[in-house]
Amino acid sequence: MNYAKRYKTSLLSRGLSFSELQSQIREYDQLPPEGYKADIKTMNLFNIRYILEKEARRIYSFYNEDTRKSLFPMTIALHNLGIIDRTAFDSLGEVSAITNRAIHGEPINEKQYTWAYDVGFN
Incomplete structure:
Protein backbone atom coordinates (compact mmCIF):
# COMPACT_ATOMS: atom_id res chain seq x y z
CA MET A 1 0.00 0.00 0.00
CA ASN A 2 1.44 3.38 -0.94
CA TYR A 3 2.08 6.11 1.61
CA ALA A 4 -0.92 8.29 0.65
CA LYS A 5 -3.32 5.37 0.94
CA ARG A 6 -1.84 4.33 4.32
CA TYR A 7 -2.17 7.93 5.52
CA LYS A 8 -5.84 8.12 4.49
CA THR A 9 -6.56 4.71 6.05
CA SER A 10 -4.85 5.88 9.24
CA LEU A 11 -7.05 8.97 9.37
CA LEU A 12 -10.19 6.87 8.88
CA SER A 13 -9.16 4.52 11.68
CA ARG A 14 -9.02 7.46 14.10
CA GLY A 15 -12.77 7.92 13.77
CA LEU A 16 -12.65 11.27 11.99
CA SER A 17 -15.82 12.57 10.37
CA PHE A 18 -15.95 12.82 6.59
CA SER A 19 -15.44 16.62 6.65
CA GLU A 20 -12.49 16.27 9.07
CA LEU A 21 -11.03 13.60 6.82
CA GLN A 22 -11.42 15.85 3.75
CA SER A 23 -9.69 18.69 5.59
CA GLN A 24 -6.76 16.46 6.60
CA ILE A 25 -6.43 15.08 3.07
CA ARG A 26 -6.45 18.60 1.61
CA GLU A 27 -3.58 19.55 3.94
CA TYR A 28 -1.67 16.41 2.91
CA ASP A 29 -2.17 17.06 -0.80
CA GLN A 30 -0.89 20.67 -0.68
CA LEU A 31 2.32 21.62 -2.43
CA PRO A 32 5.38 22.06 -0.23
CA PRO A 33 5.88 25.46 1.39
CA GLU A 34 7.81 28.11 -0.51
CA GLY A 35 10.94 27.41 1.57
CA TYR A 36 11.24 23.93 0.07
CA LYS A 37 11.94 25.18 -3.44
Missing part, protein backbone atom coordinates in the same frame (compact mmCIF):
# COMPACT_ATOMS: atom_id res chain seq x y z
CA ALA A 38 15.52 24.74 -4.62
CA ASP A 39 17.60 27.88 -5.03
CA ILE A 40 19.42 28.65 -8.28
CA LYS A 41 22.74 27.25 -7.02
CA THR A 42 21.17 23.91 -6.15
CA MET A 43 19.46 23.81 -9.54
CA ASN A 44 22.79 24.56 -11.23
CA LEU A 45 24.44 21.72 -9.31
CA PHE A 46 21.58 19.39 -10.24
CA ASN A 47 22.05 20.34 -13.91
CA ILE A 48 25.77 19.65 -13.67
CA ARG A 49 25.10 16.24 -12.15
CA TYR A 50 22.45 15.45 -14.74
CA ILE A 51 24.72 16.40 -17.65
CA LEU A 52 27.66 14.44 -16.22
CA GLU A 53 25.53 11.33 -15.73
CA LYS A 54 24.04 11.54 -19.23
CA GLU A 55 27.46 12.01 -20.84
CA ALA A 56 29.14 9.30 -18.74
CA ARG A 57 26.30 6.91 -19.61
CA ARG A 58 26.58 7.77 -23.31
CA ILE A 59 30.33 7.09 -23.35
CA TYR A 60 30.03 4.03 -21.10
CA SER A 61 27.41 2.52 -23.42
CA PHE A 62 30.09 2.09 -26.12
CA TYR A 63 31.92 -0.34 -23.81
CA ASN A 64 29.13 -1.99 -21.83
CA GLU A 65 25.47 -2.66 -22.58
CA ASP A 66 24.43 -2.41 -18.92
CA THR A 67 24.25 1.32 -18.27
CA ARG A 68 22.18 1.07 -15.08
CA LYS A 69 25.12 2.15 -12.96
CA SER A 70 25.51 5.36 -11.04
CA LEU A 71 28.11 7.94 -12.00
CA PHE A 72 30.89 6.71 -9.73
CA PRO A 73 31.00 3.06 -10.96
CA MET A 74 30.85 4.29 -14.56
CA THR A 75 33.77 6.68 -14.00
CA ILE A 76 35.78 3.87 -12.38
CA ALA A 77 35.16 1.68 -15.43
CA LEU A 78 36.00 4.50 -17.84
CA HIS A 79 39.19 5.22 -15.93
CA ASN A 80 40.15 1.52 -15.91
CA LEU A 81 39.56 1.41 -19.68
CA GLY A 82 41.86 4.42 -20.12
CA ILE A 83 39.04 6.64 -21.42
CA ILE A 84 39.48 9.24 -18.68
CA ASP A 85 42.73 10.09 -16.93
CA ARG A 86 43.34 10.25 -13.19
CA THR A 87 42.78 14.02 -12.99
CA ALA A 88 39.39 13.77 -14.71
CA PHE A 89 38.48 10.76 -12.55
CA ASP A 90 39.34 12.64 -9.34
CA SER A 91 37.51 15.77 -10.50
CA LEU A 92 34.39 13.80 -11.41
CA GLY A 93 34.43 12.15 -8.00
CA GLU A 94 34.64 15.49 -6.21
CA VAL A 95 31.98 17.12 -8.39
CA SER A 96 29.76 14.10 -7.78
CA ALA A 97 30.22 14.37 -4.01
CA ILE A 98 29.40 18.10 -3.99
CA THR A 99 26.37 17.73 -6.25
CA ASN A 100 25.09 14.80 -4.17
CA ARG A 101 25.25 16.87 -1.00
CA ALA A 102 23.44 19.79 -2.62
CA ILE A 103 20.75 17.63 -4.24
CA HIS A 104 20.05 15.90 -0.93
CA GLY A 105 19.60 19.19 0.92
CA GLU A 106 22.94 19.36 2.69
CA PRO A 107 24.72 22.72 2.89
CA ILE A 108 27.37 23.58 0.31
CA ASN A 109 29.78 26.44 0.88
CA GLU A 110 30.59 29.06 -1.74
CA LYS A 111 34.03 27.61 -2.48
CA GLN A 112 32.57 24.14 -3.17
CA TYR A 113 29.81 25.60 -5.33
CA THR A 114 32.20 27.75 -7.38
CA TRP A 115 34.63 24.88 -7.90
CA ALA A 116 31.91 22.40 -8.93
CA TYR A 117 30.30 25.00 -11.20
CA ASP A 118 33.60 25.86 -12.89
CA VAL A 119 34.57 22.20 -13.36
CA GLY A 120 31.08 21.08 -14.34
CA PHE A 121 30.44 23.72 -16.97
CA ASN A 122 33.97 23.95 -18.41
Whole structure:
Protein backbone atom coordinates (compact mmCIF):
# COMPACT_ATOMS: atom_id res chain seq x y z
CA MET A 1 0.00 0.00 0.00
CA ASN A 2 1.44 3.38 -0.94
CA TYR A 3 2.08 6.11 1.61
CA ALA A 4 -0.92 8.29 0.65
CA LYS A 5 -3.32 5.37 0.94
CA ARG A 6 -1.84 4.33 4.32
CA TYR A 7 -2.17 7.93 5.52
CA LYS A 8 -5.84 8.12 4.49
CA THR A 9 -6.56 4.71 6.05
CA SER A 10 -4.85 5.88 9.24
CA LEU A 11 -7.05 8.97 9.37
CA LEU A 12 -10.19 6.87 8.88
CA SER A 13 -9.16 4.52 11.68
CA ARG A 14 -9.02 7.46 14.10
CA GLY A 15 -12.77 7.92 13.77
CA LEU A 16 -12.65 11.27 11.99
CA SER A 17 -15.82 12.57 10.37
CA PHE A 18 -15.95 12.82 6.59
CA SER A 19 -15.44 16.62 6.65
CA GLU A 20 -12.49 16.27 9.07
CA LEU A 21 -11.03 13.60 6.82
CA GLN A 22 -11.42 15.85 3.75
CA SER A 23 -9.69 18.69 5.59
CA GLN A 24 -6.76 16.46 6.60
CA ILE A 25 -6.43 15.08 3.07
CA ARG A 26 -6.45 18.60 1.61
CA GLU A 27 -3.58 19.55 3.94
CA TYR A 28 -1.67 16.41 2.91
CA ASP A 29 -2.17 17.06 -0.80
CA GLN A 30 -0.89 20.67 -0.68
CA LEU A 31 2.32 21.62 -2.43
CA PRO A 32 5.38 22.06 -0.23
CA PRO A 33 5.88 25.46 1.39
CA GLU A 34 7.81 28.11 -0.51
CA GLY A 35 10.94 27.41 1.57
CA TYR A 36 11.24 23.93 0.07
CA LYS A 37 11.94 25.18 -3.44
CA ALA A 38 15.52 24.74 -4.62
CA ASP A 39 17.60 27.88 -5.03
CA ILE A 40 19.42 28.65 -8.28
CA LYS A 41 22.74 27.25 -7.02
CA THR A 42 21.17 23.91 -6.15
CA MET A 43 19.46 23.81 -9.54
CA ASN A 44 22.79 24.56 -11.23
CA LEU A 45 24.44 21.72 -9.31
CA PHE A 46 21.58 19.39 -10.24
CA ASN A 47 22.05 20.34 -13.91
CA ILE A 48 25.77 19.65 -13.67
CA ARG A 49 25.10 16.24 -12.15
CA TYR A 50 22.45 15.45 -14.74
CA ILE A 51 24.72 16.40 -17.65
CA LEU A 52 27.66 14.44 -16.22
CA GLU A 53 25.53 11.33 -15.73
CA LYS A 54 24.04 11.54 -19.23
CA GLU A 55 27.46 12.01 -20.84
CA ALA A 56 29.14 9.30 -18.74
CA ARG A 57 26.30 6.91 -19.61
CA ARG A 58 26.58 7.77 -23.31
CA ILE A 59 30.33 7.09 -23.35
CA TYR A 60 30.03 4.03 -21.10
CA SER A 61 27.41 2.52 -23.42
CA PHE A 62 30.09 2.09 -26.12
CA TYR A 63 31.92 -0.34 -23.81
CA ASN A 64 29.13 -1.99 -21.83
CA GLU A 65 25.47 -2.66 -22.58
CA ASP A 66 24.43 -2.41 -18.92
CA THR A 67 24.25 1.32 -18.27
CA ARG A 68 22.18 1.07 -15.08
CA LYS A 69 25.12 2.15 -12.96
CA SER A 70 25.51 5.36 -11.04
CA LEU A 71 28.11 7.94 -12.00
CA PHE A 72 30.89 6.71 -9.73
CA PRO A 73 31.00 3.06 -10.96
CA MET A 74 30.85 4.29 -14.56
CA THR A 75 33.77 6.68 -14.00
CA ILE A 76 35.78 3.87 -12.38
CA ALA A 77 35.16 1.68 -15.43
CA LEU A 78 36.00 4.50 -17.84
CA HIS A 79 39.19 5.22 -15.93
CA ASN A 80 40.15 1.52 -15.91
CA LEU A 81 39.56 1.41 -19.68
CA GLY A 82 41.86 4.42 -20.12
CA ILE A 83 39.04 6.64 -21.42
CA ILE A 84 39.48 9.24 -18.68
CA ASP A 85 42.73 10.09 -16.93
CA ARG A 86 43.34 10.25 -13.19
CA THR A 87 42.78 14.02 -12.99
CA ALA A 88 39.39 13.77 -14.71
CA PHE A 89 38.48 10.76 -12.55
CA ASP A 90 39.34 12.64 -9.34
CA SER A 91 37.51 15.77 -10.50
CA LEU A 92 34.39 13.80 -11.41
CA GLY A 93 34.43 12.15 -8.00
CA GLU A 94 34.64 15.49 -6.21
CA VAL A 95 31.98 17.12 -8.39
CA SER A 96 29.76 14.10 -7.78
CA ALA A 97 30.22 14.37 -4.01
CA ILE A 98 29.40 18.10 -3.99
CA THR A 99 26.37 17.73 -6.25
CA ASN A 100 25.09 14.80 -4.17
CA ARG A 101 25.25 16.87 -1.00
CA ALA A 102 23.44 19.79 -2.62
CA ILE A 103 20.75 17.63 -4.24
CA HIS A 104 20.05 15.90 -0.93
CA GLY A 105 19.60 19.19 0.92
CA GLU A 106 22.94 19.36 2.69
CA PRO A 107 24.72 22.72 2.89
CA ILE A 108 27.37 23.58 0.31
CA ASN A 109 29.78 26.44 0.88
CA GLU A 110 30.59 29.06 -1.74
CA LYS A 111 34.03 27.61 -2.48
CA GLN A 112 32.57 24.14 -3.17
CA TYR A 113 29.81 25.60 -5.33
CA THR A 114 32.20 27.75 -7.38
CA TRP A 115 34.63 24.88 -7.90
CA ALA A 116 31.91 22.40 -8.93
CA TYR A 117 30.30 25.00 -11.20
CA ASP A 118 33.60 25.86 -12.89
CA VAL A 119 34.57 22.20 -13.36
CA GLY A 120 31.08 21.08 -14.34
CA PHE A 121 30.44 23.72 -16.97
CA ASN A 122 33.97 23.95 -18.41
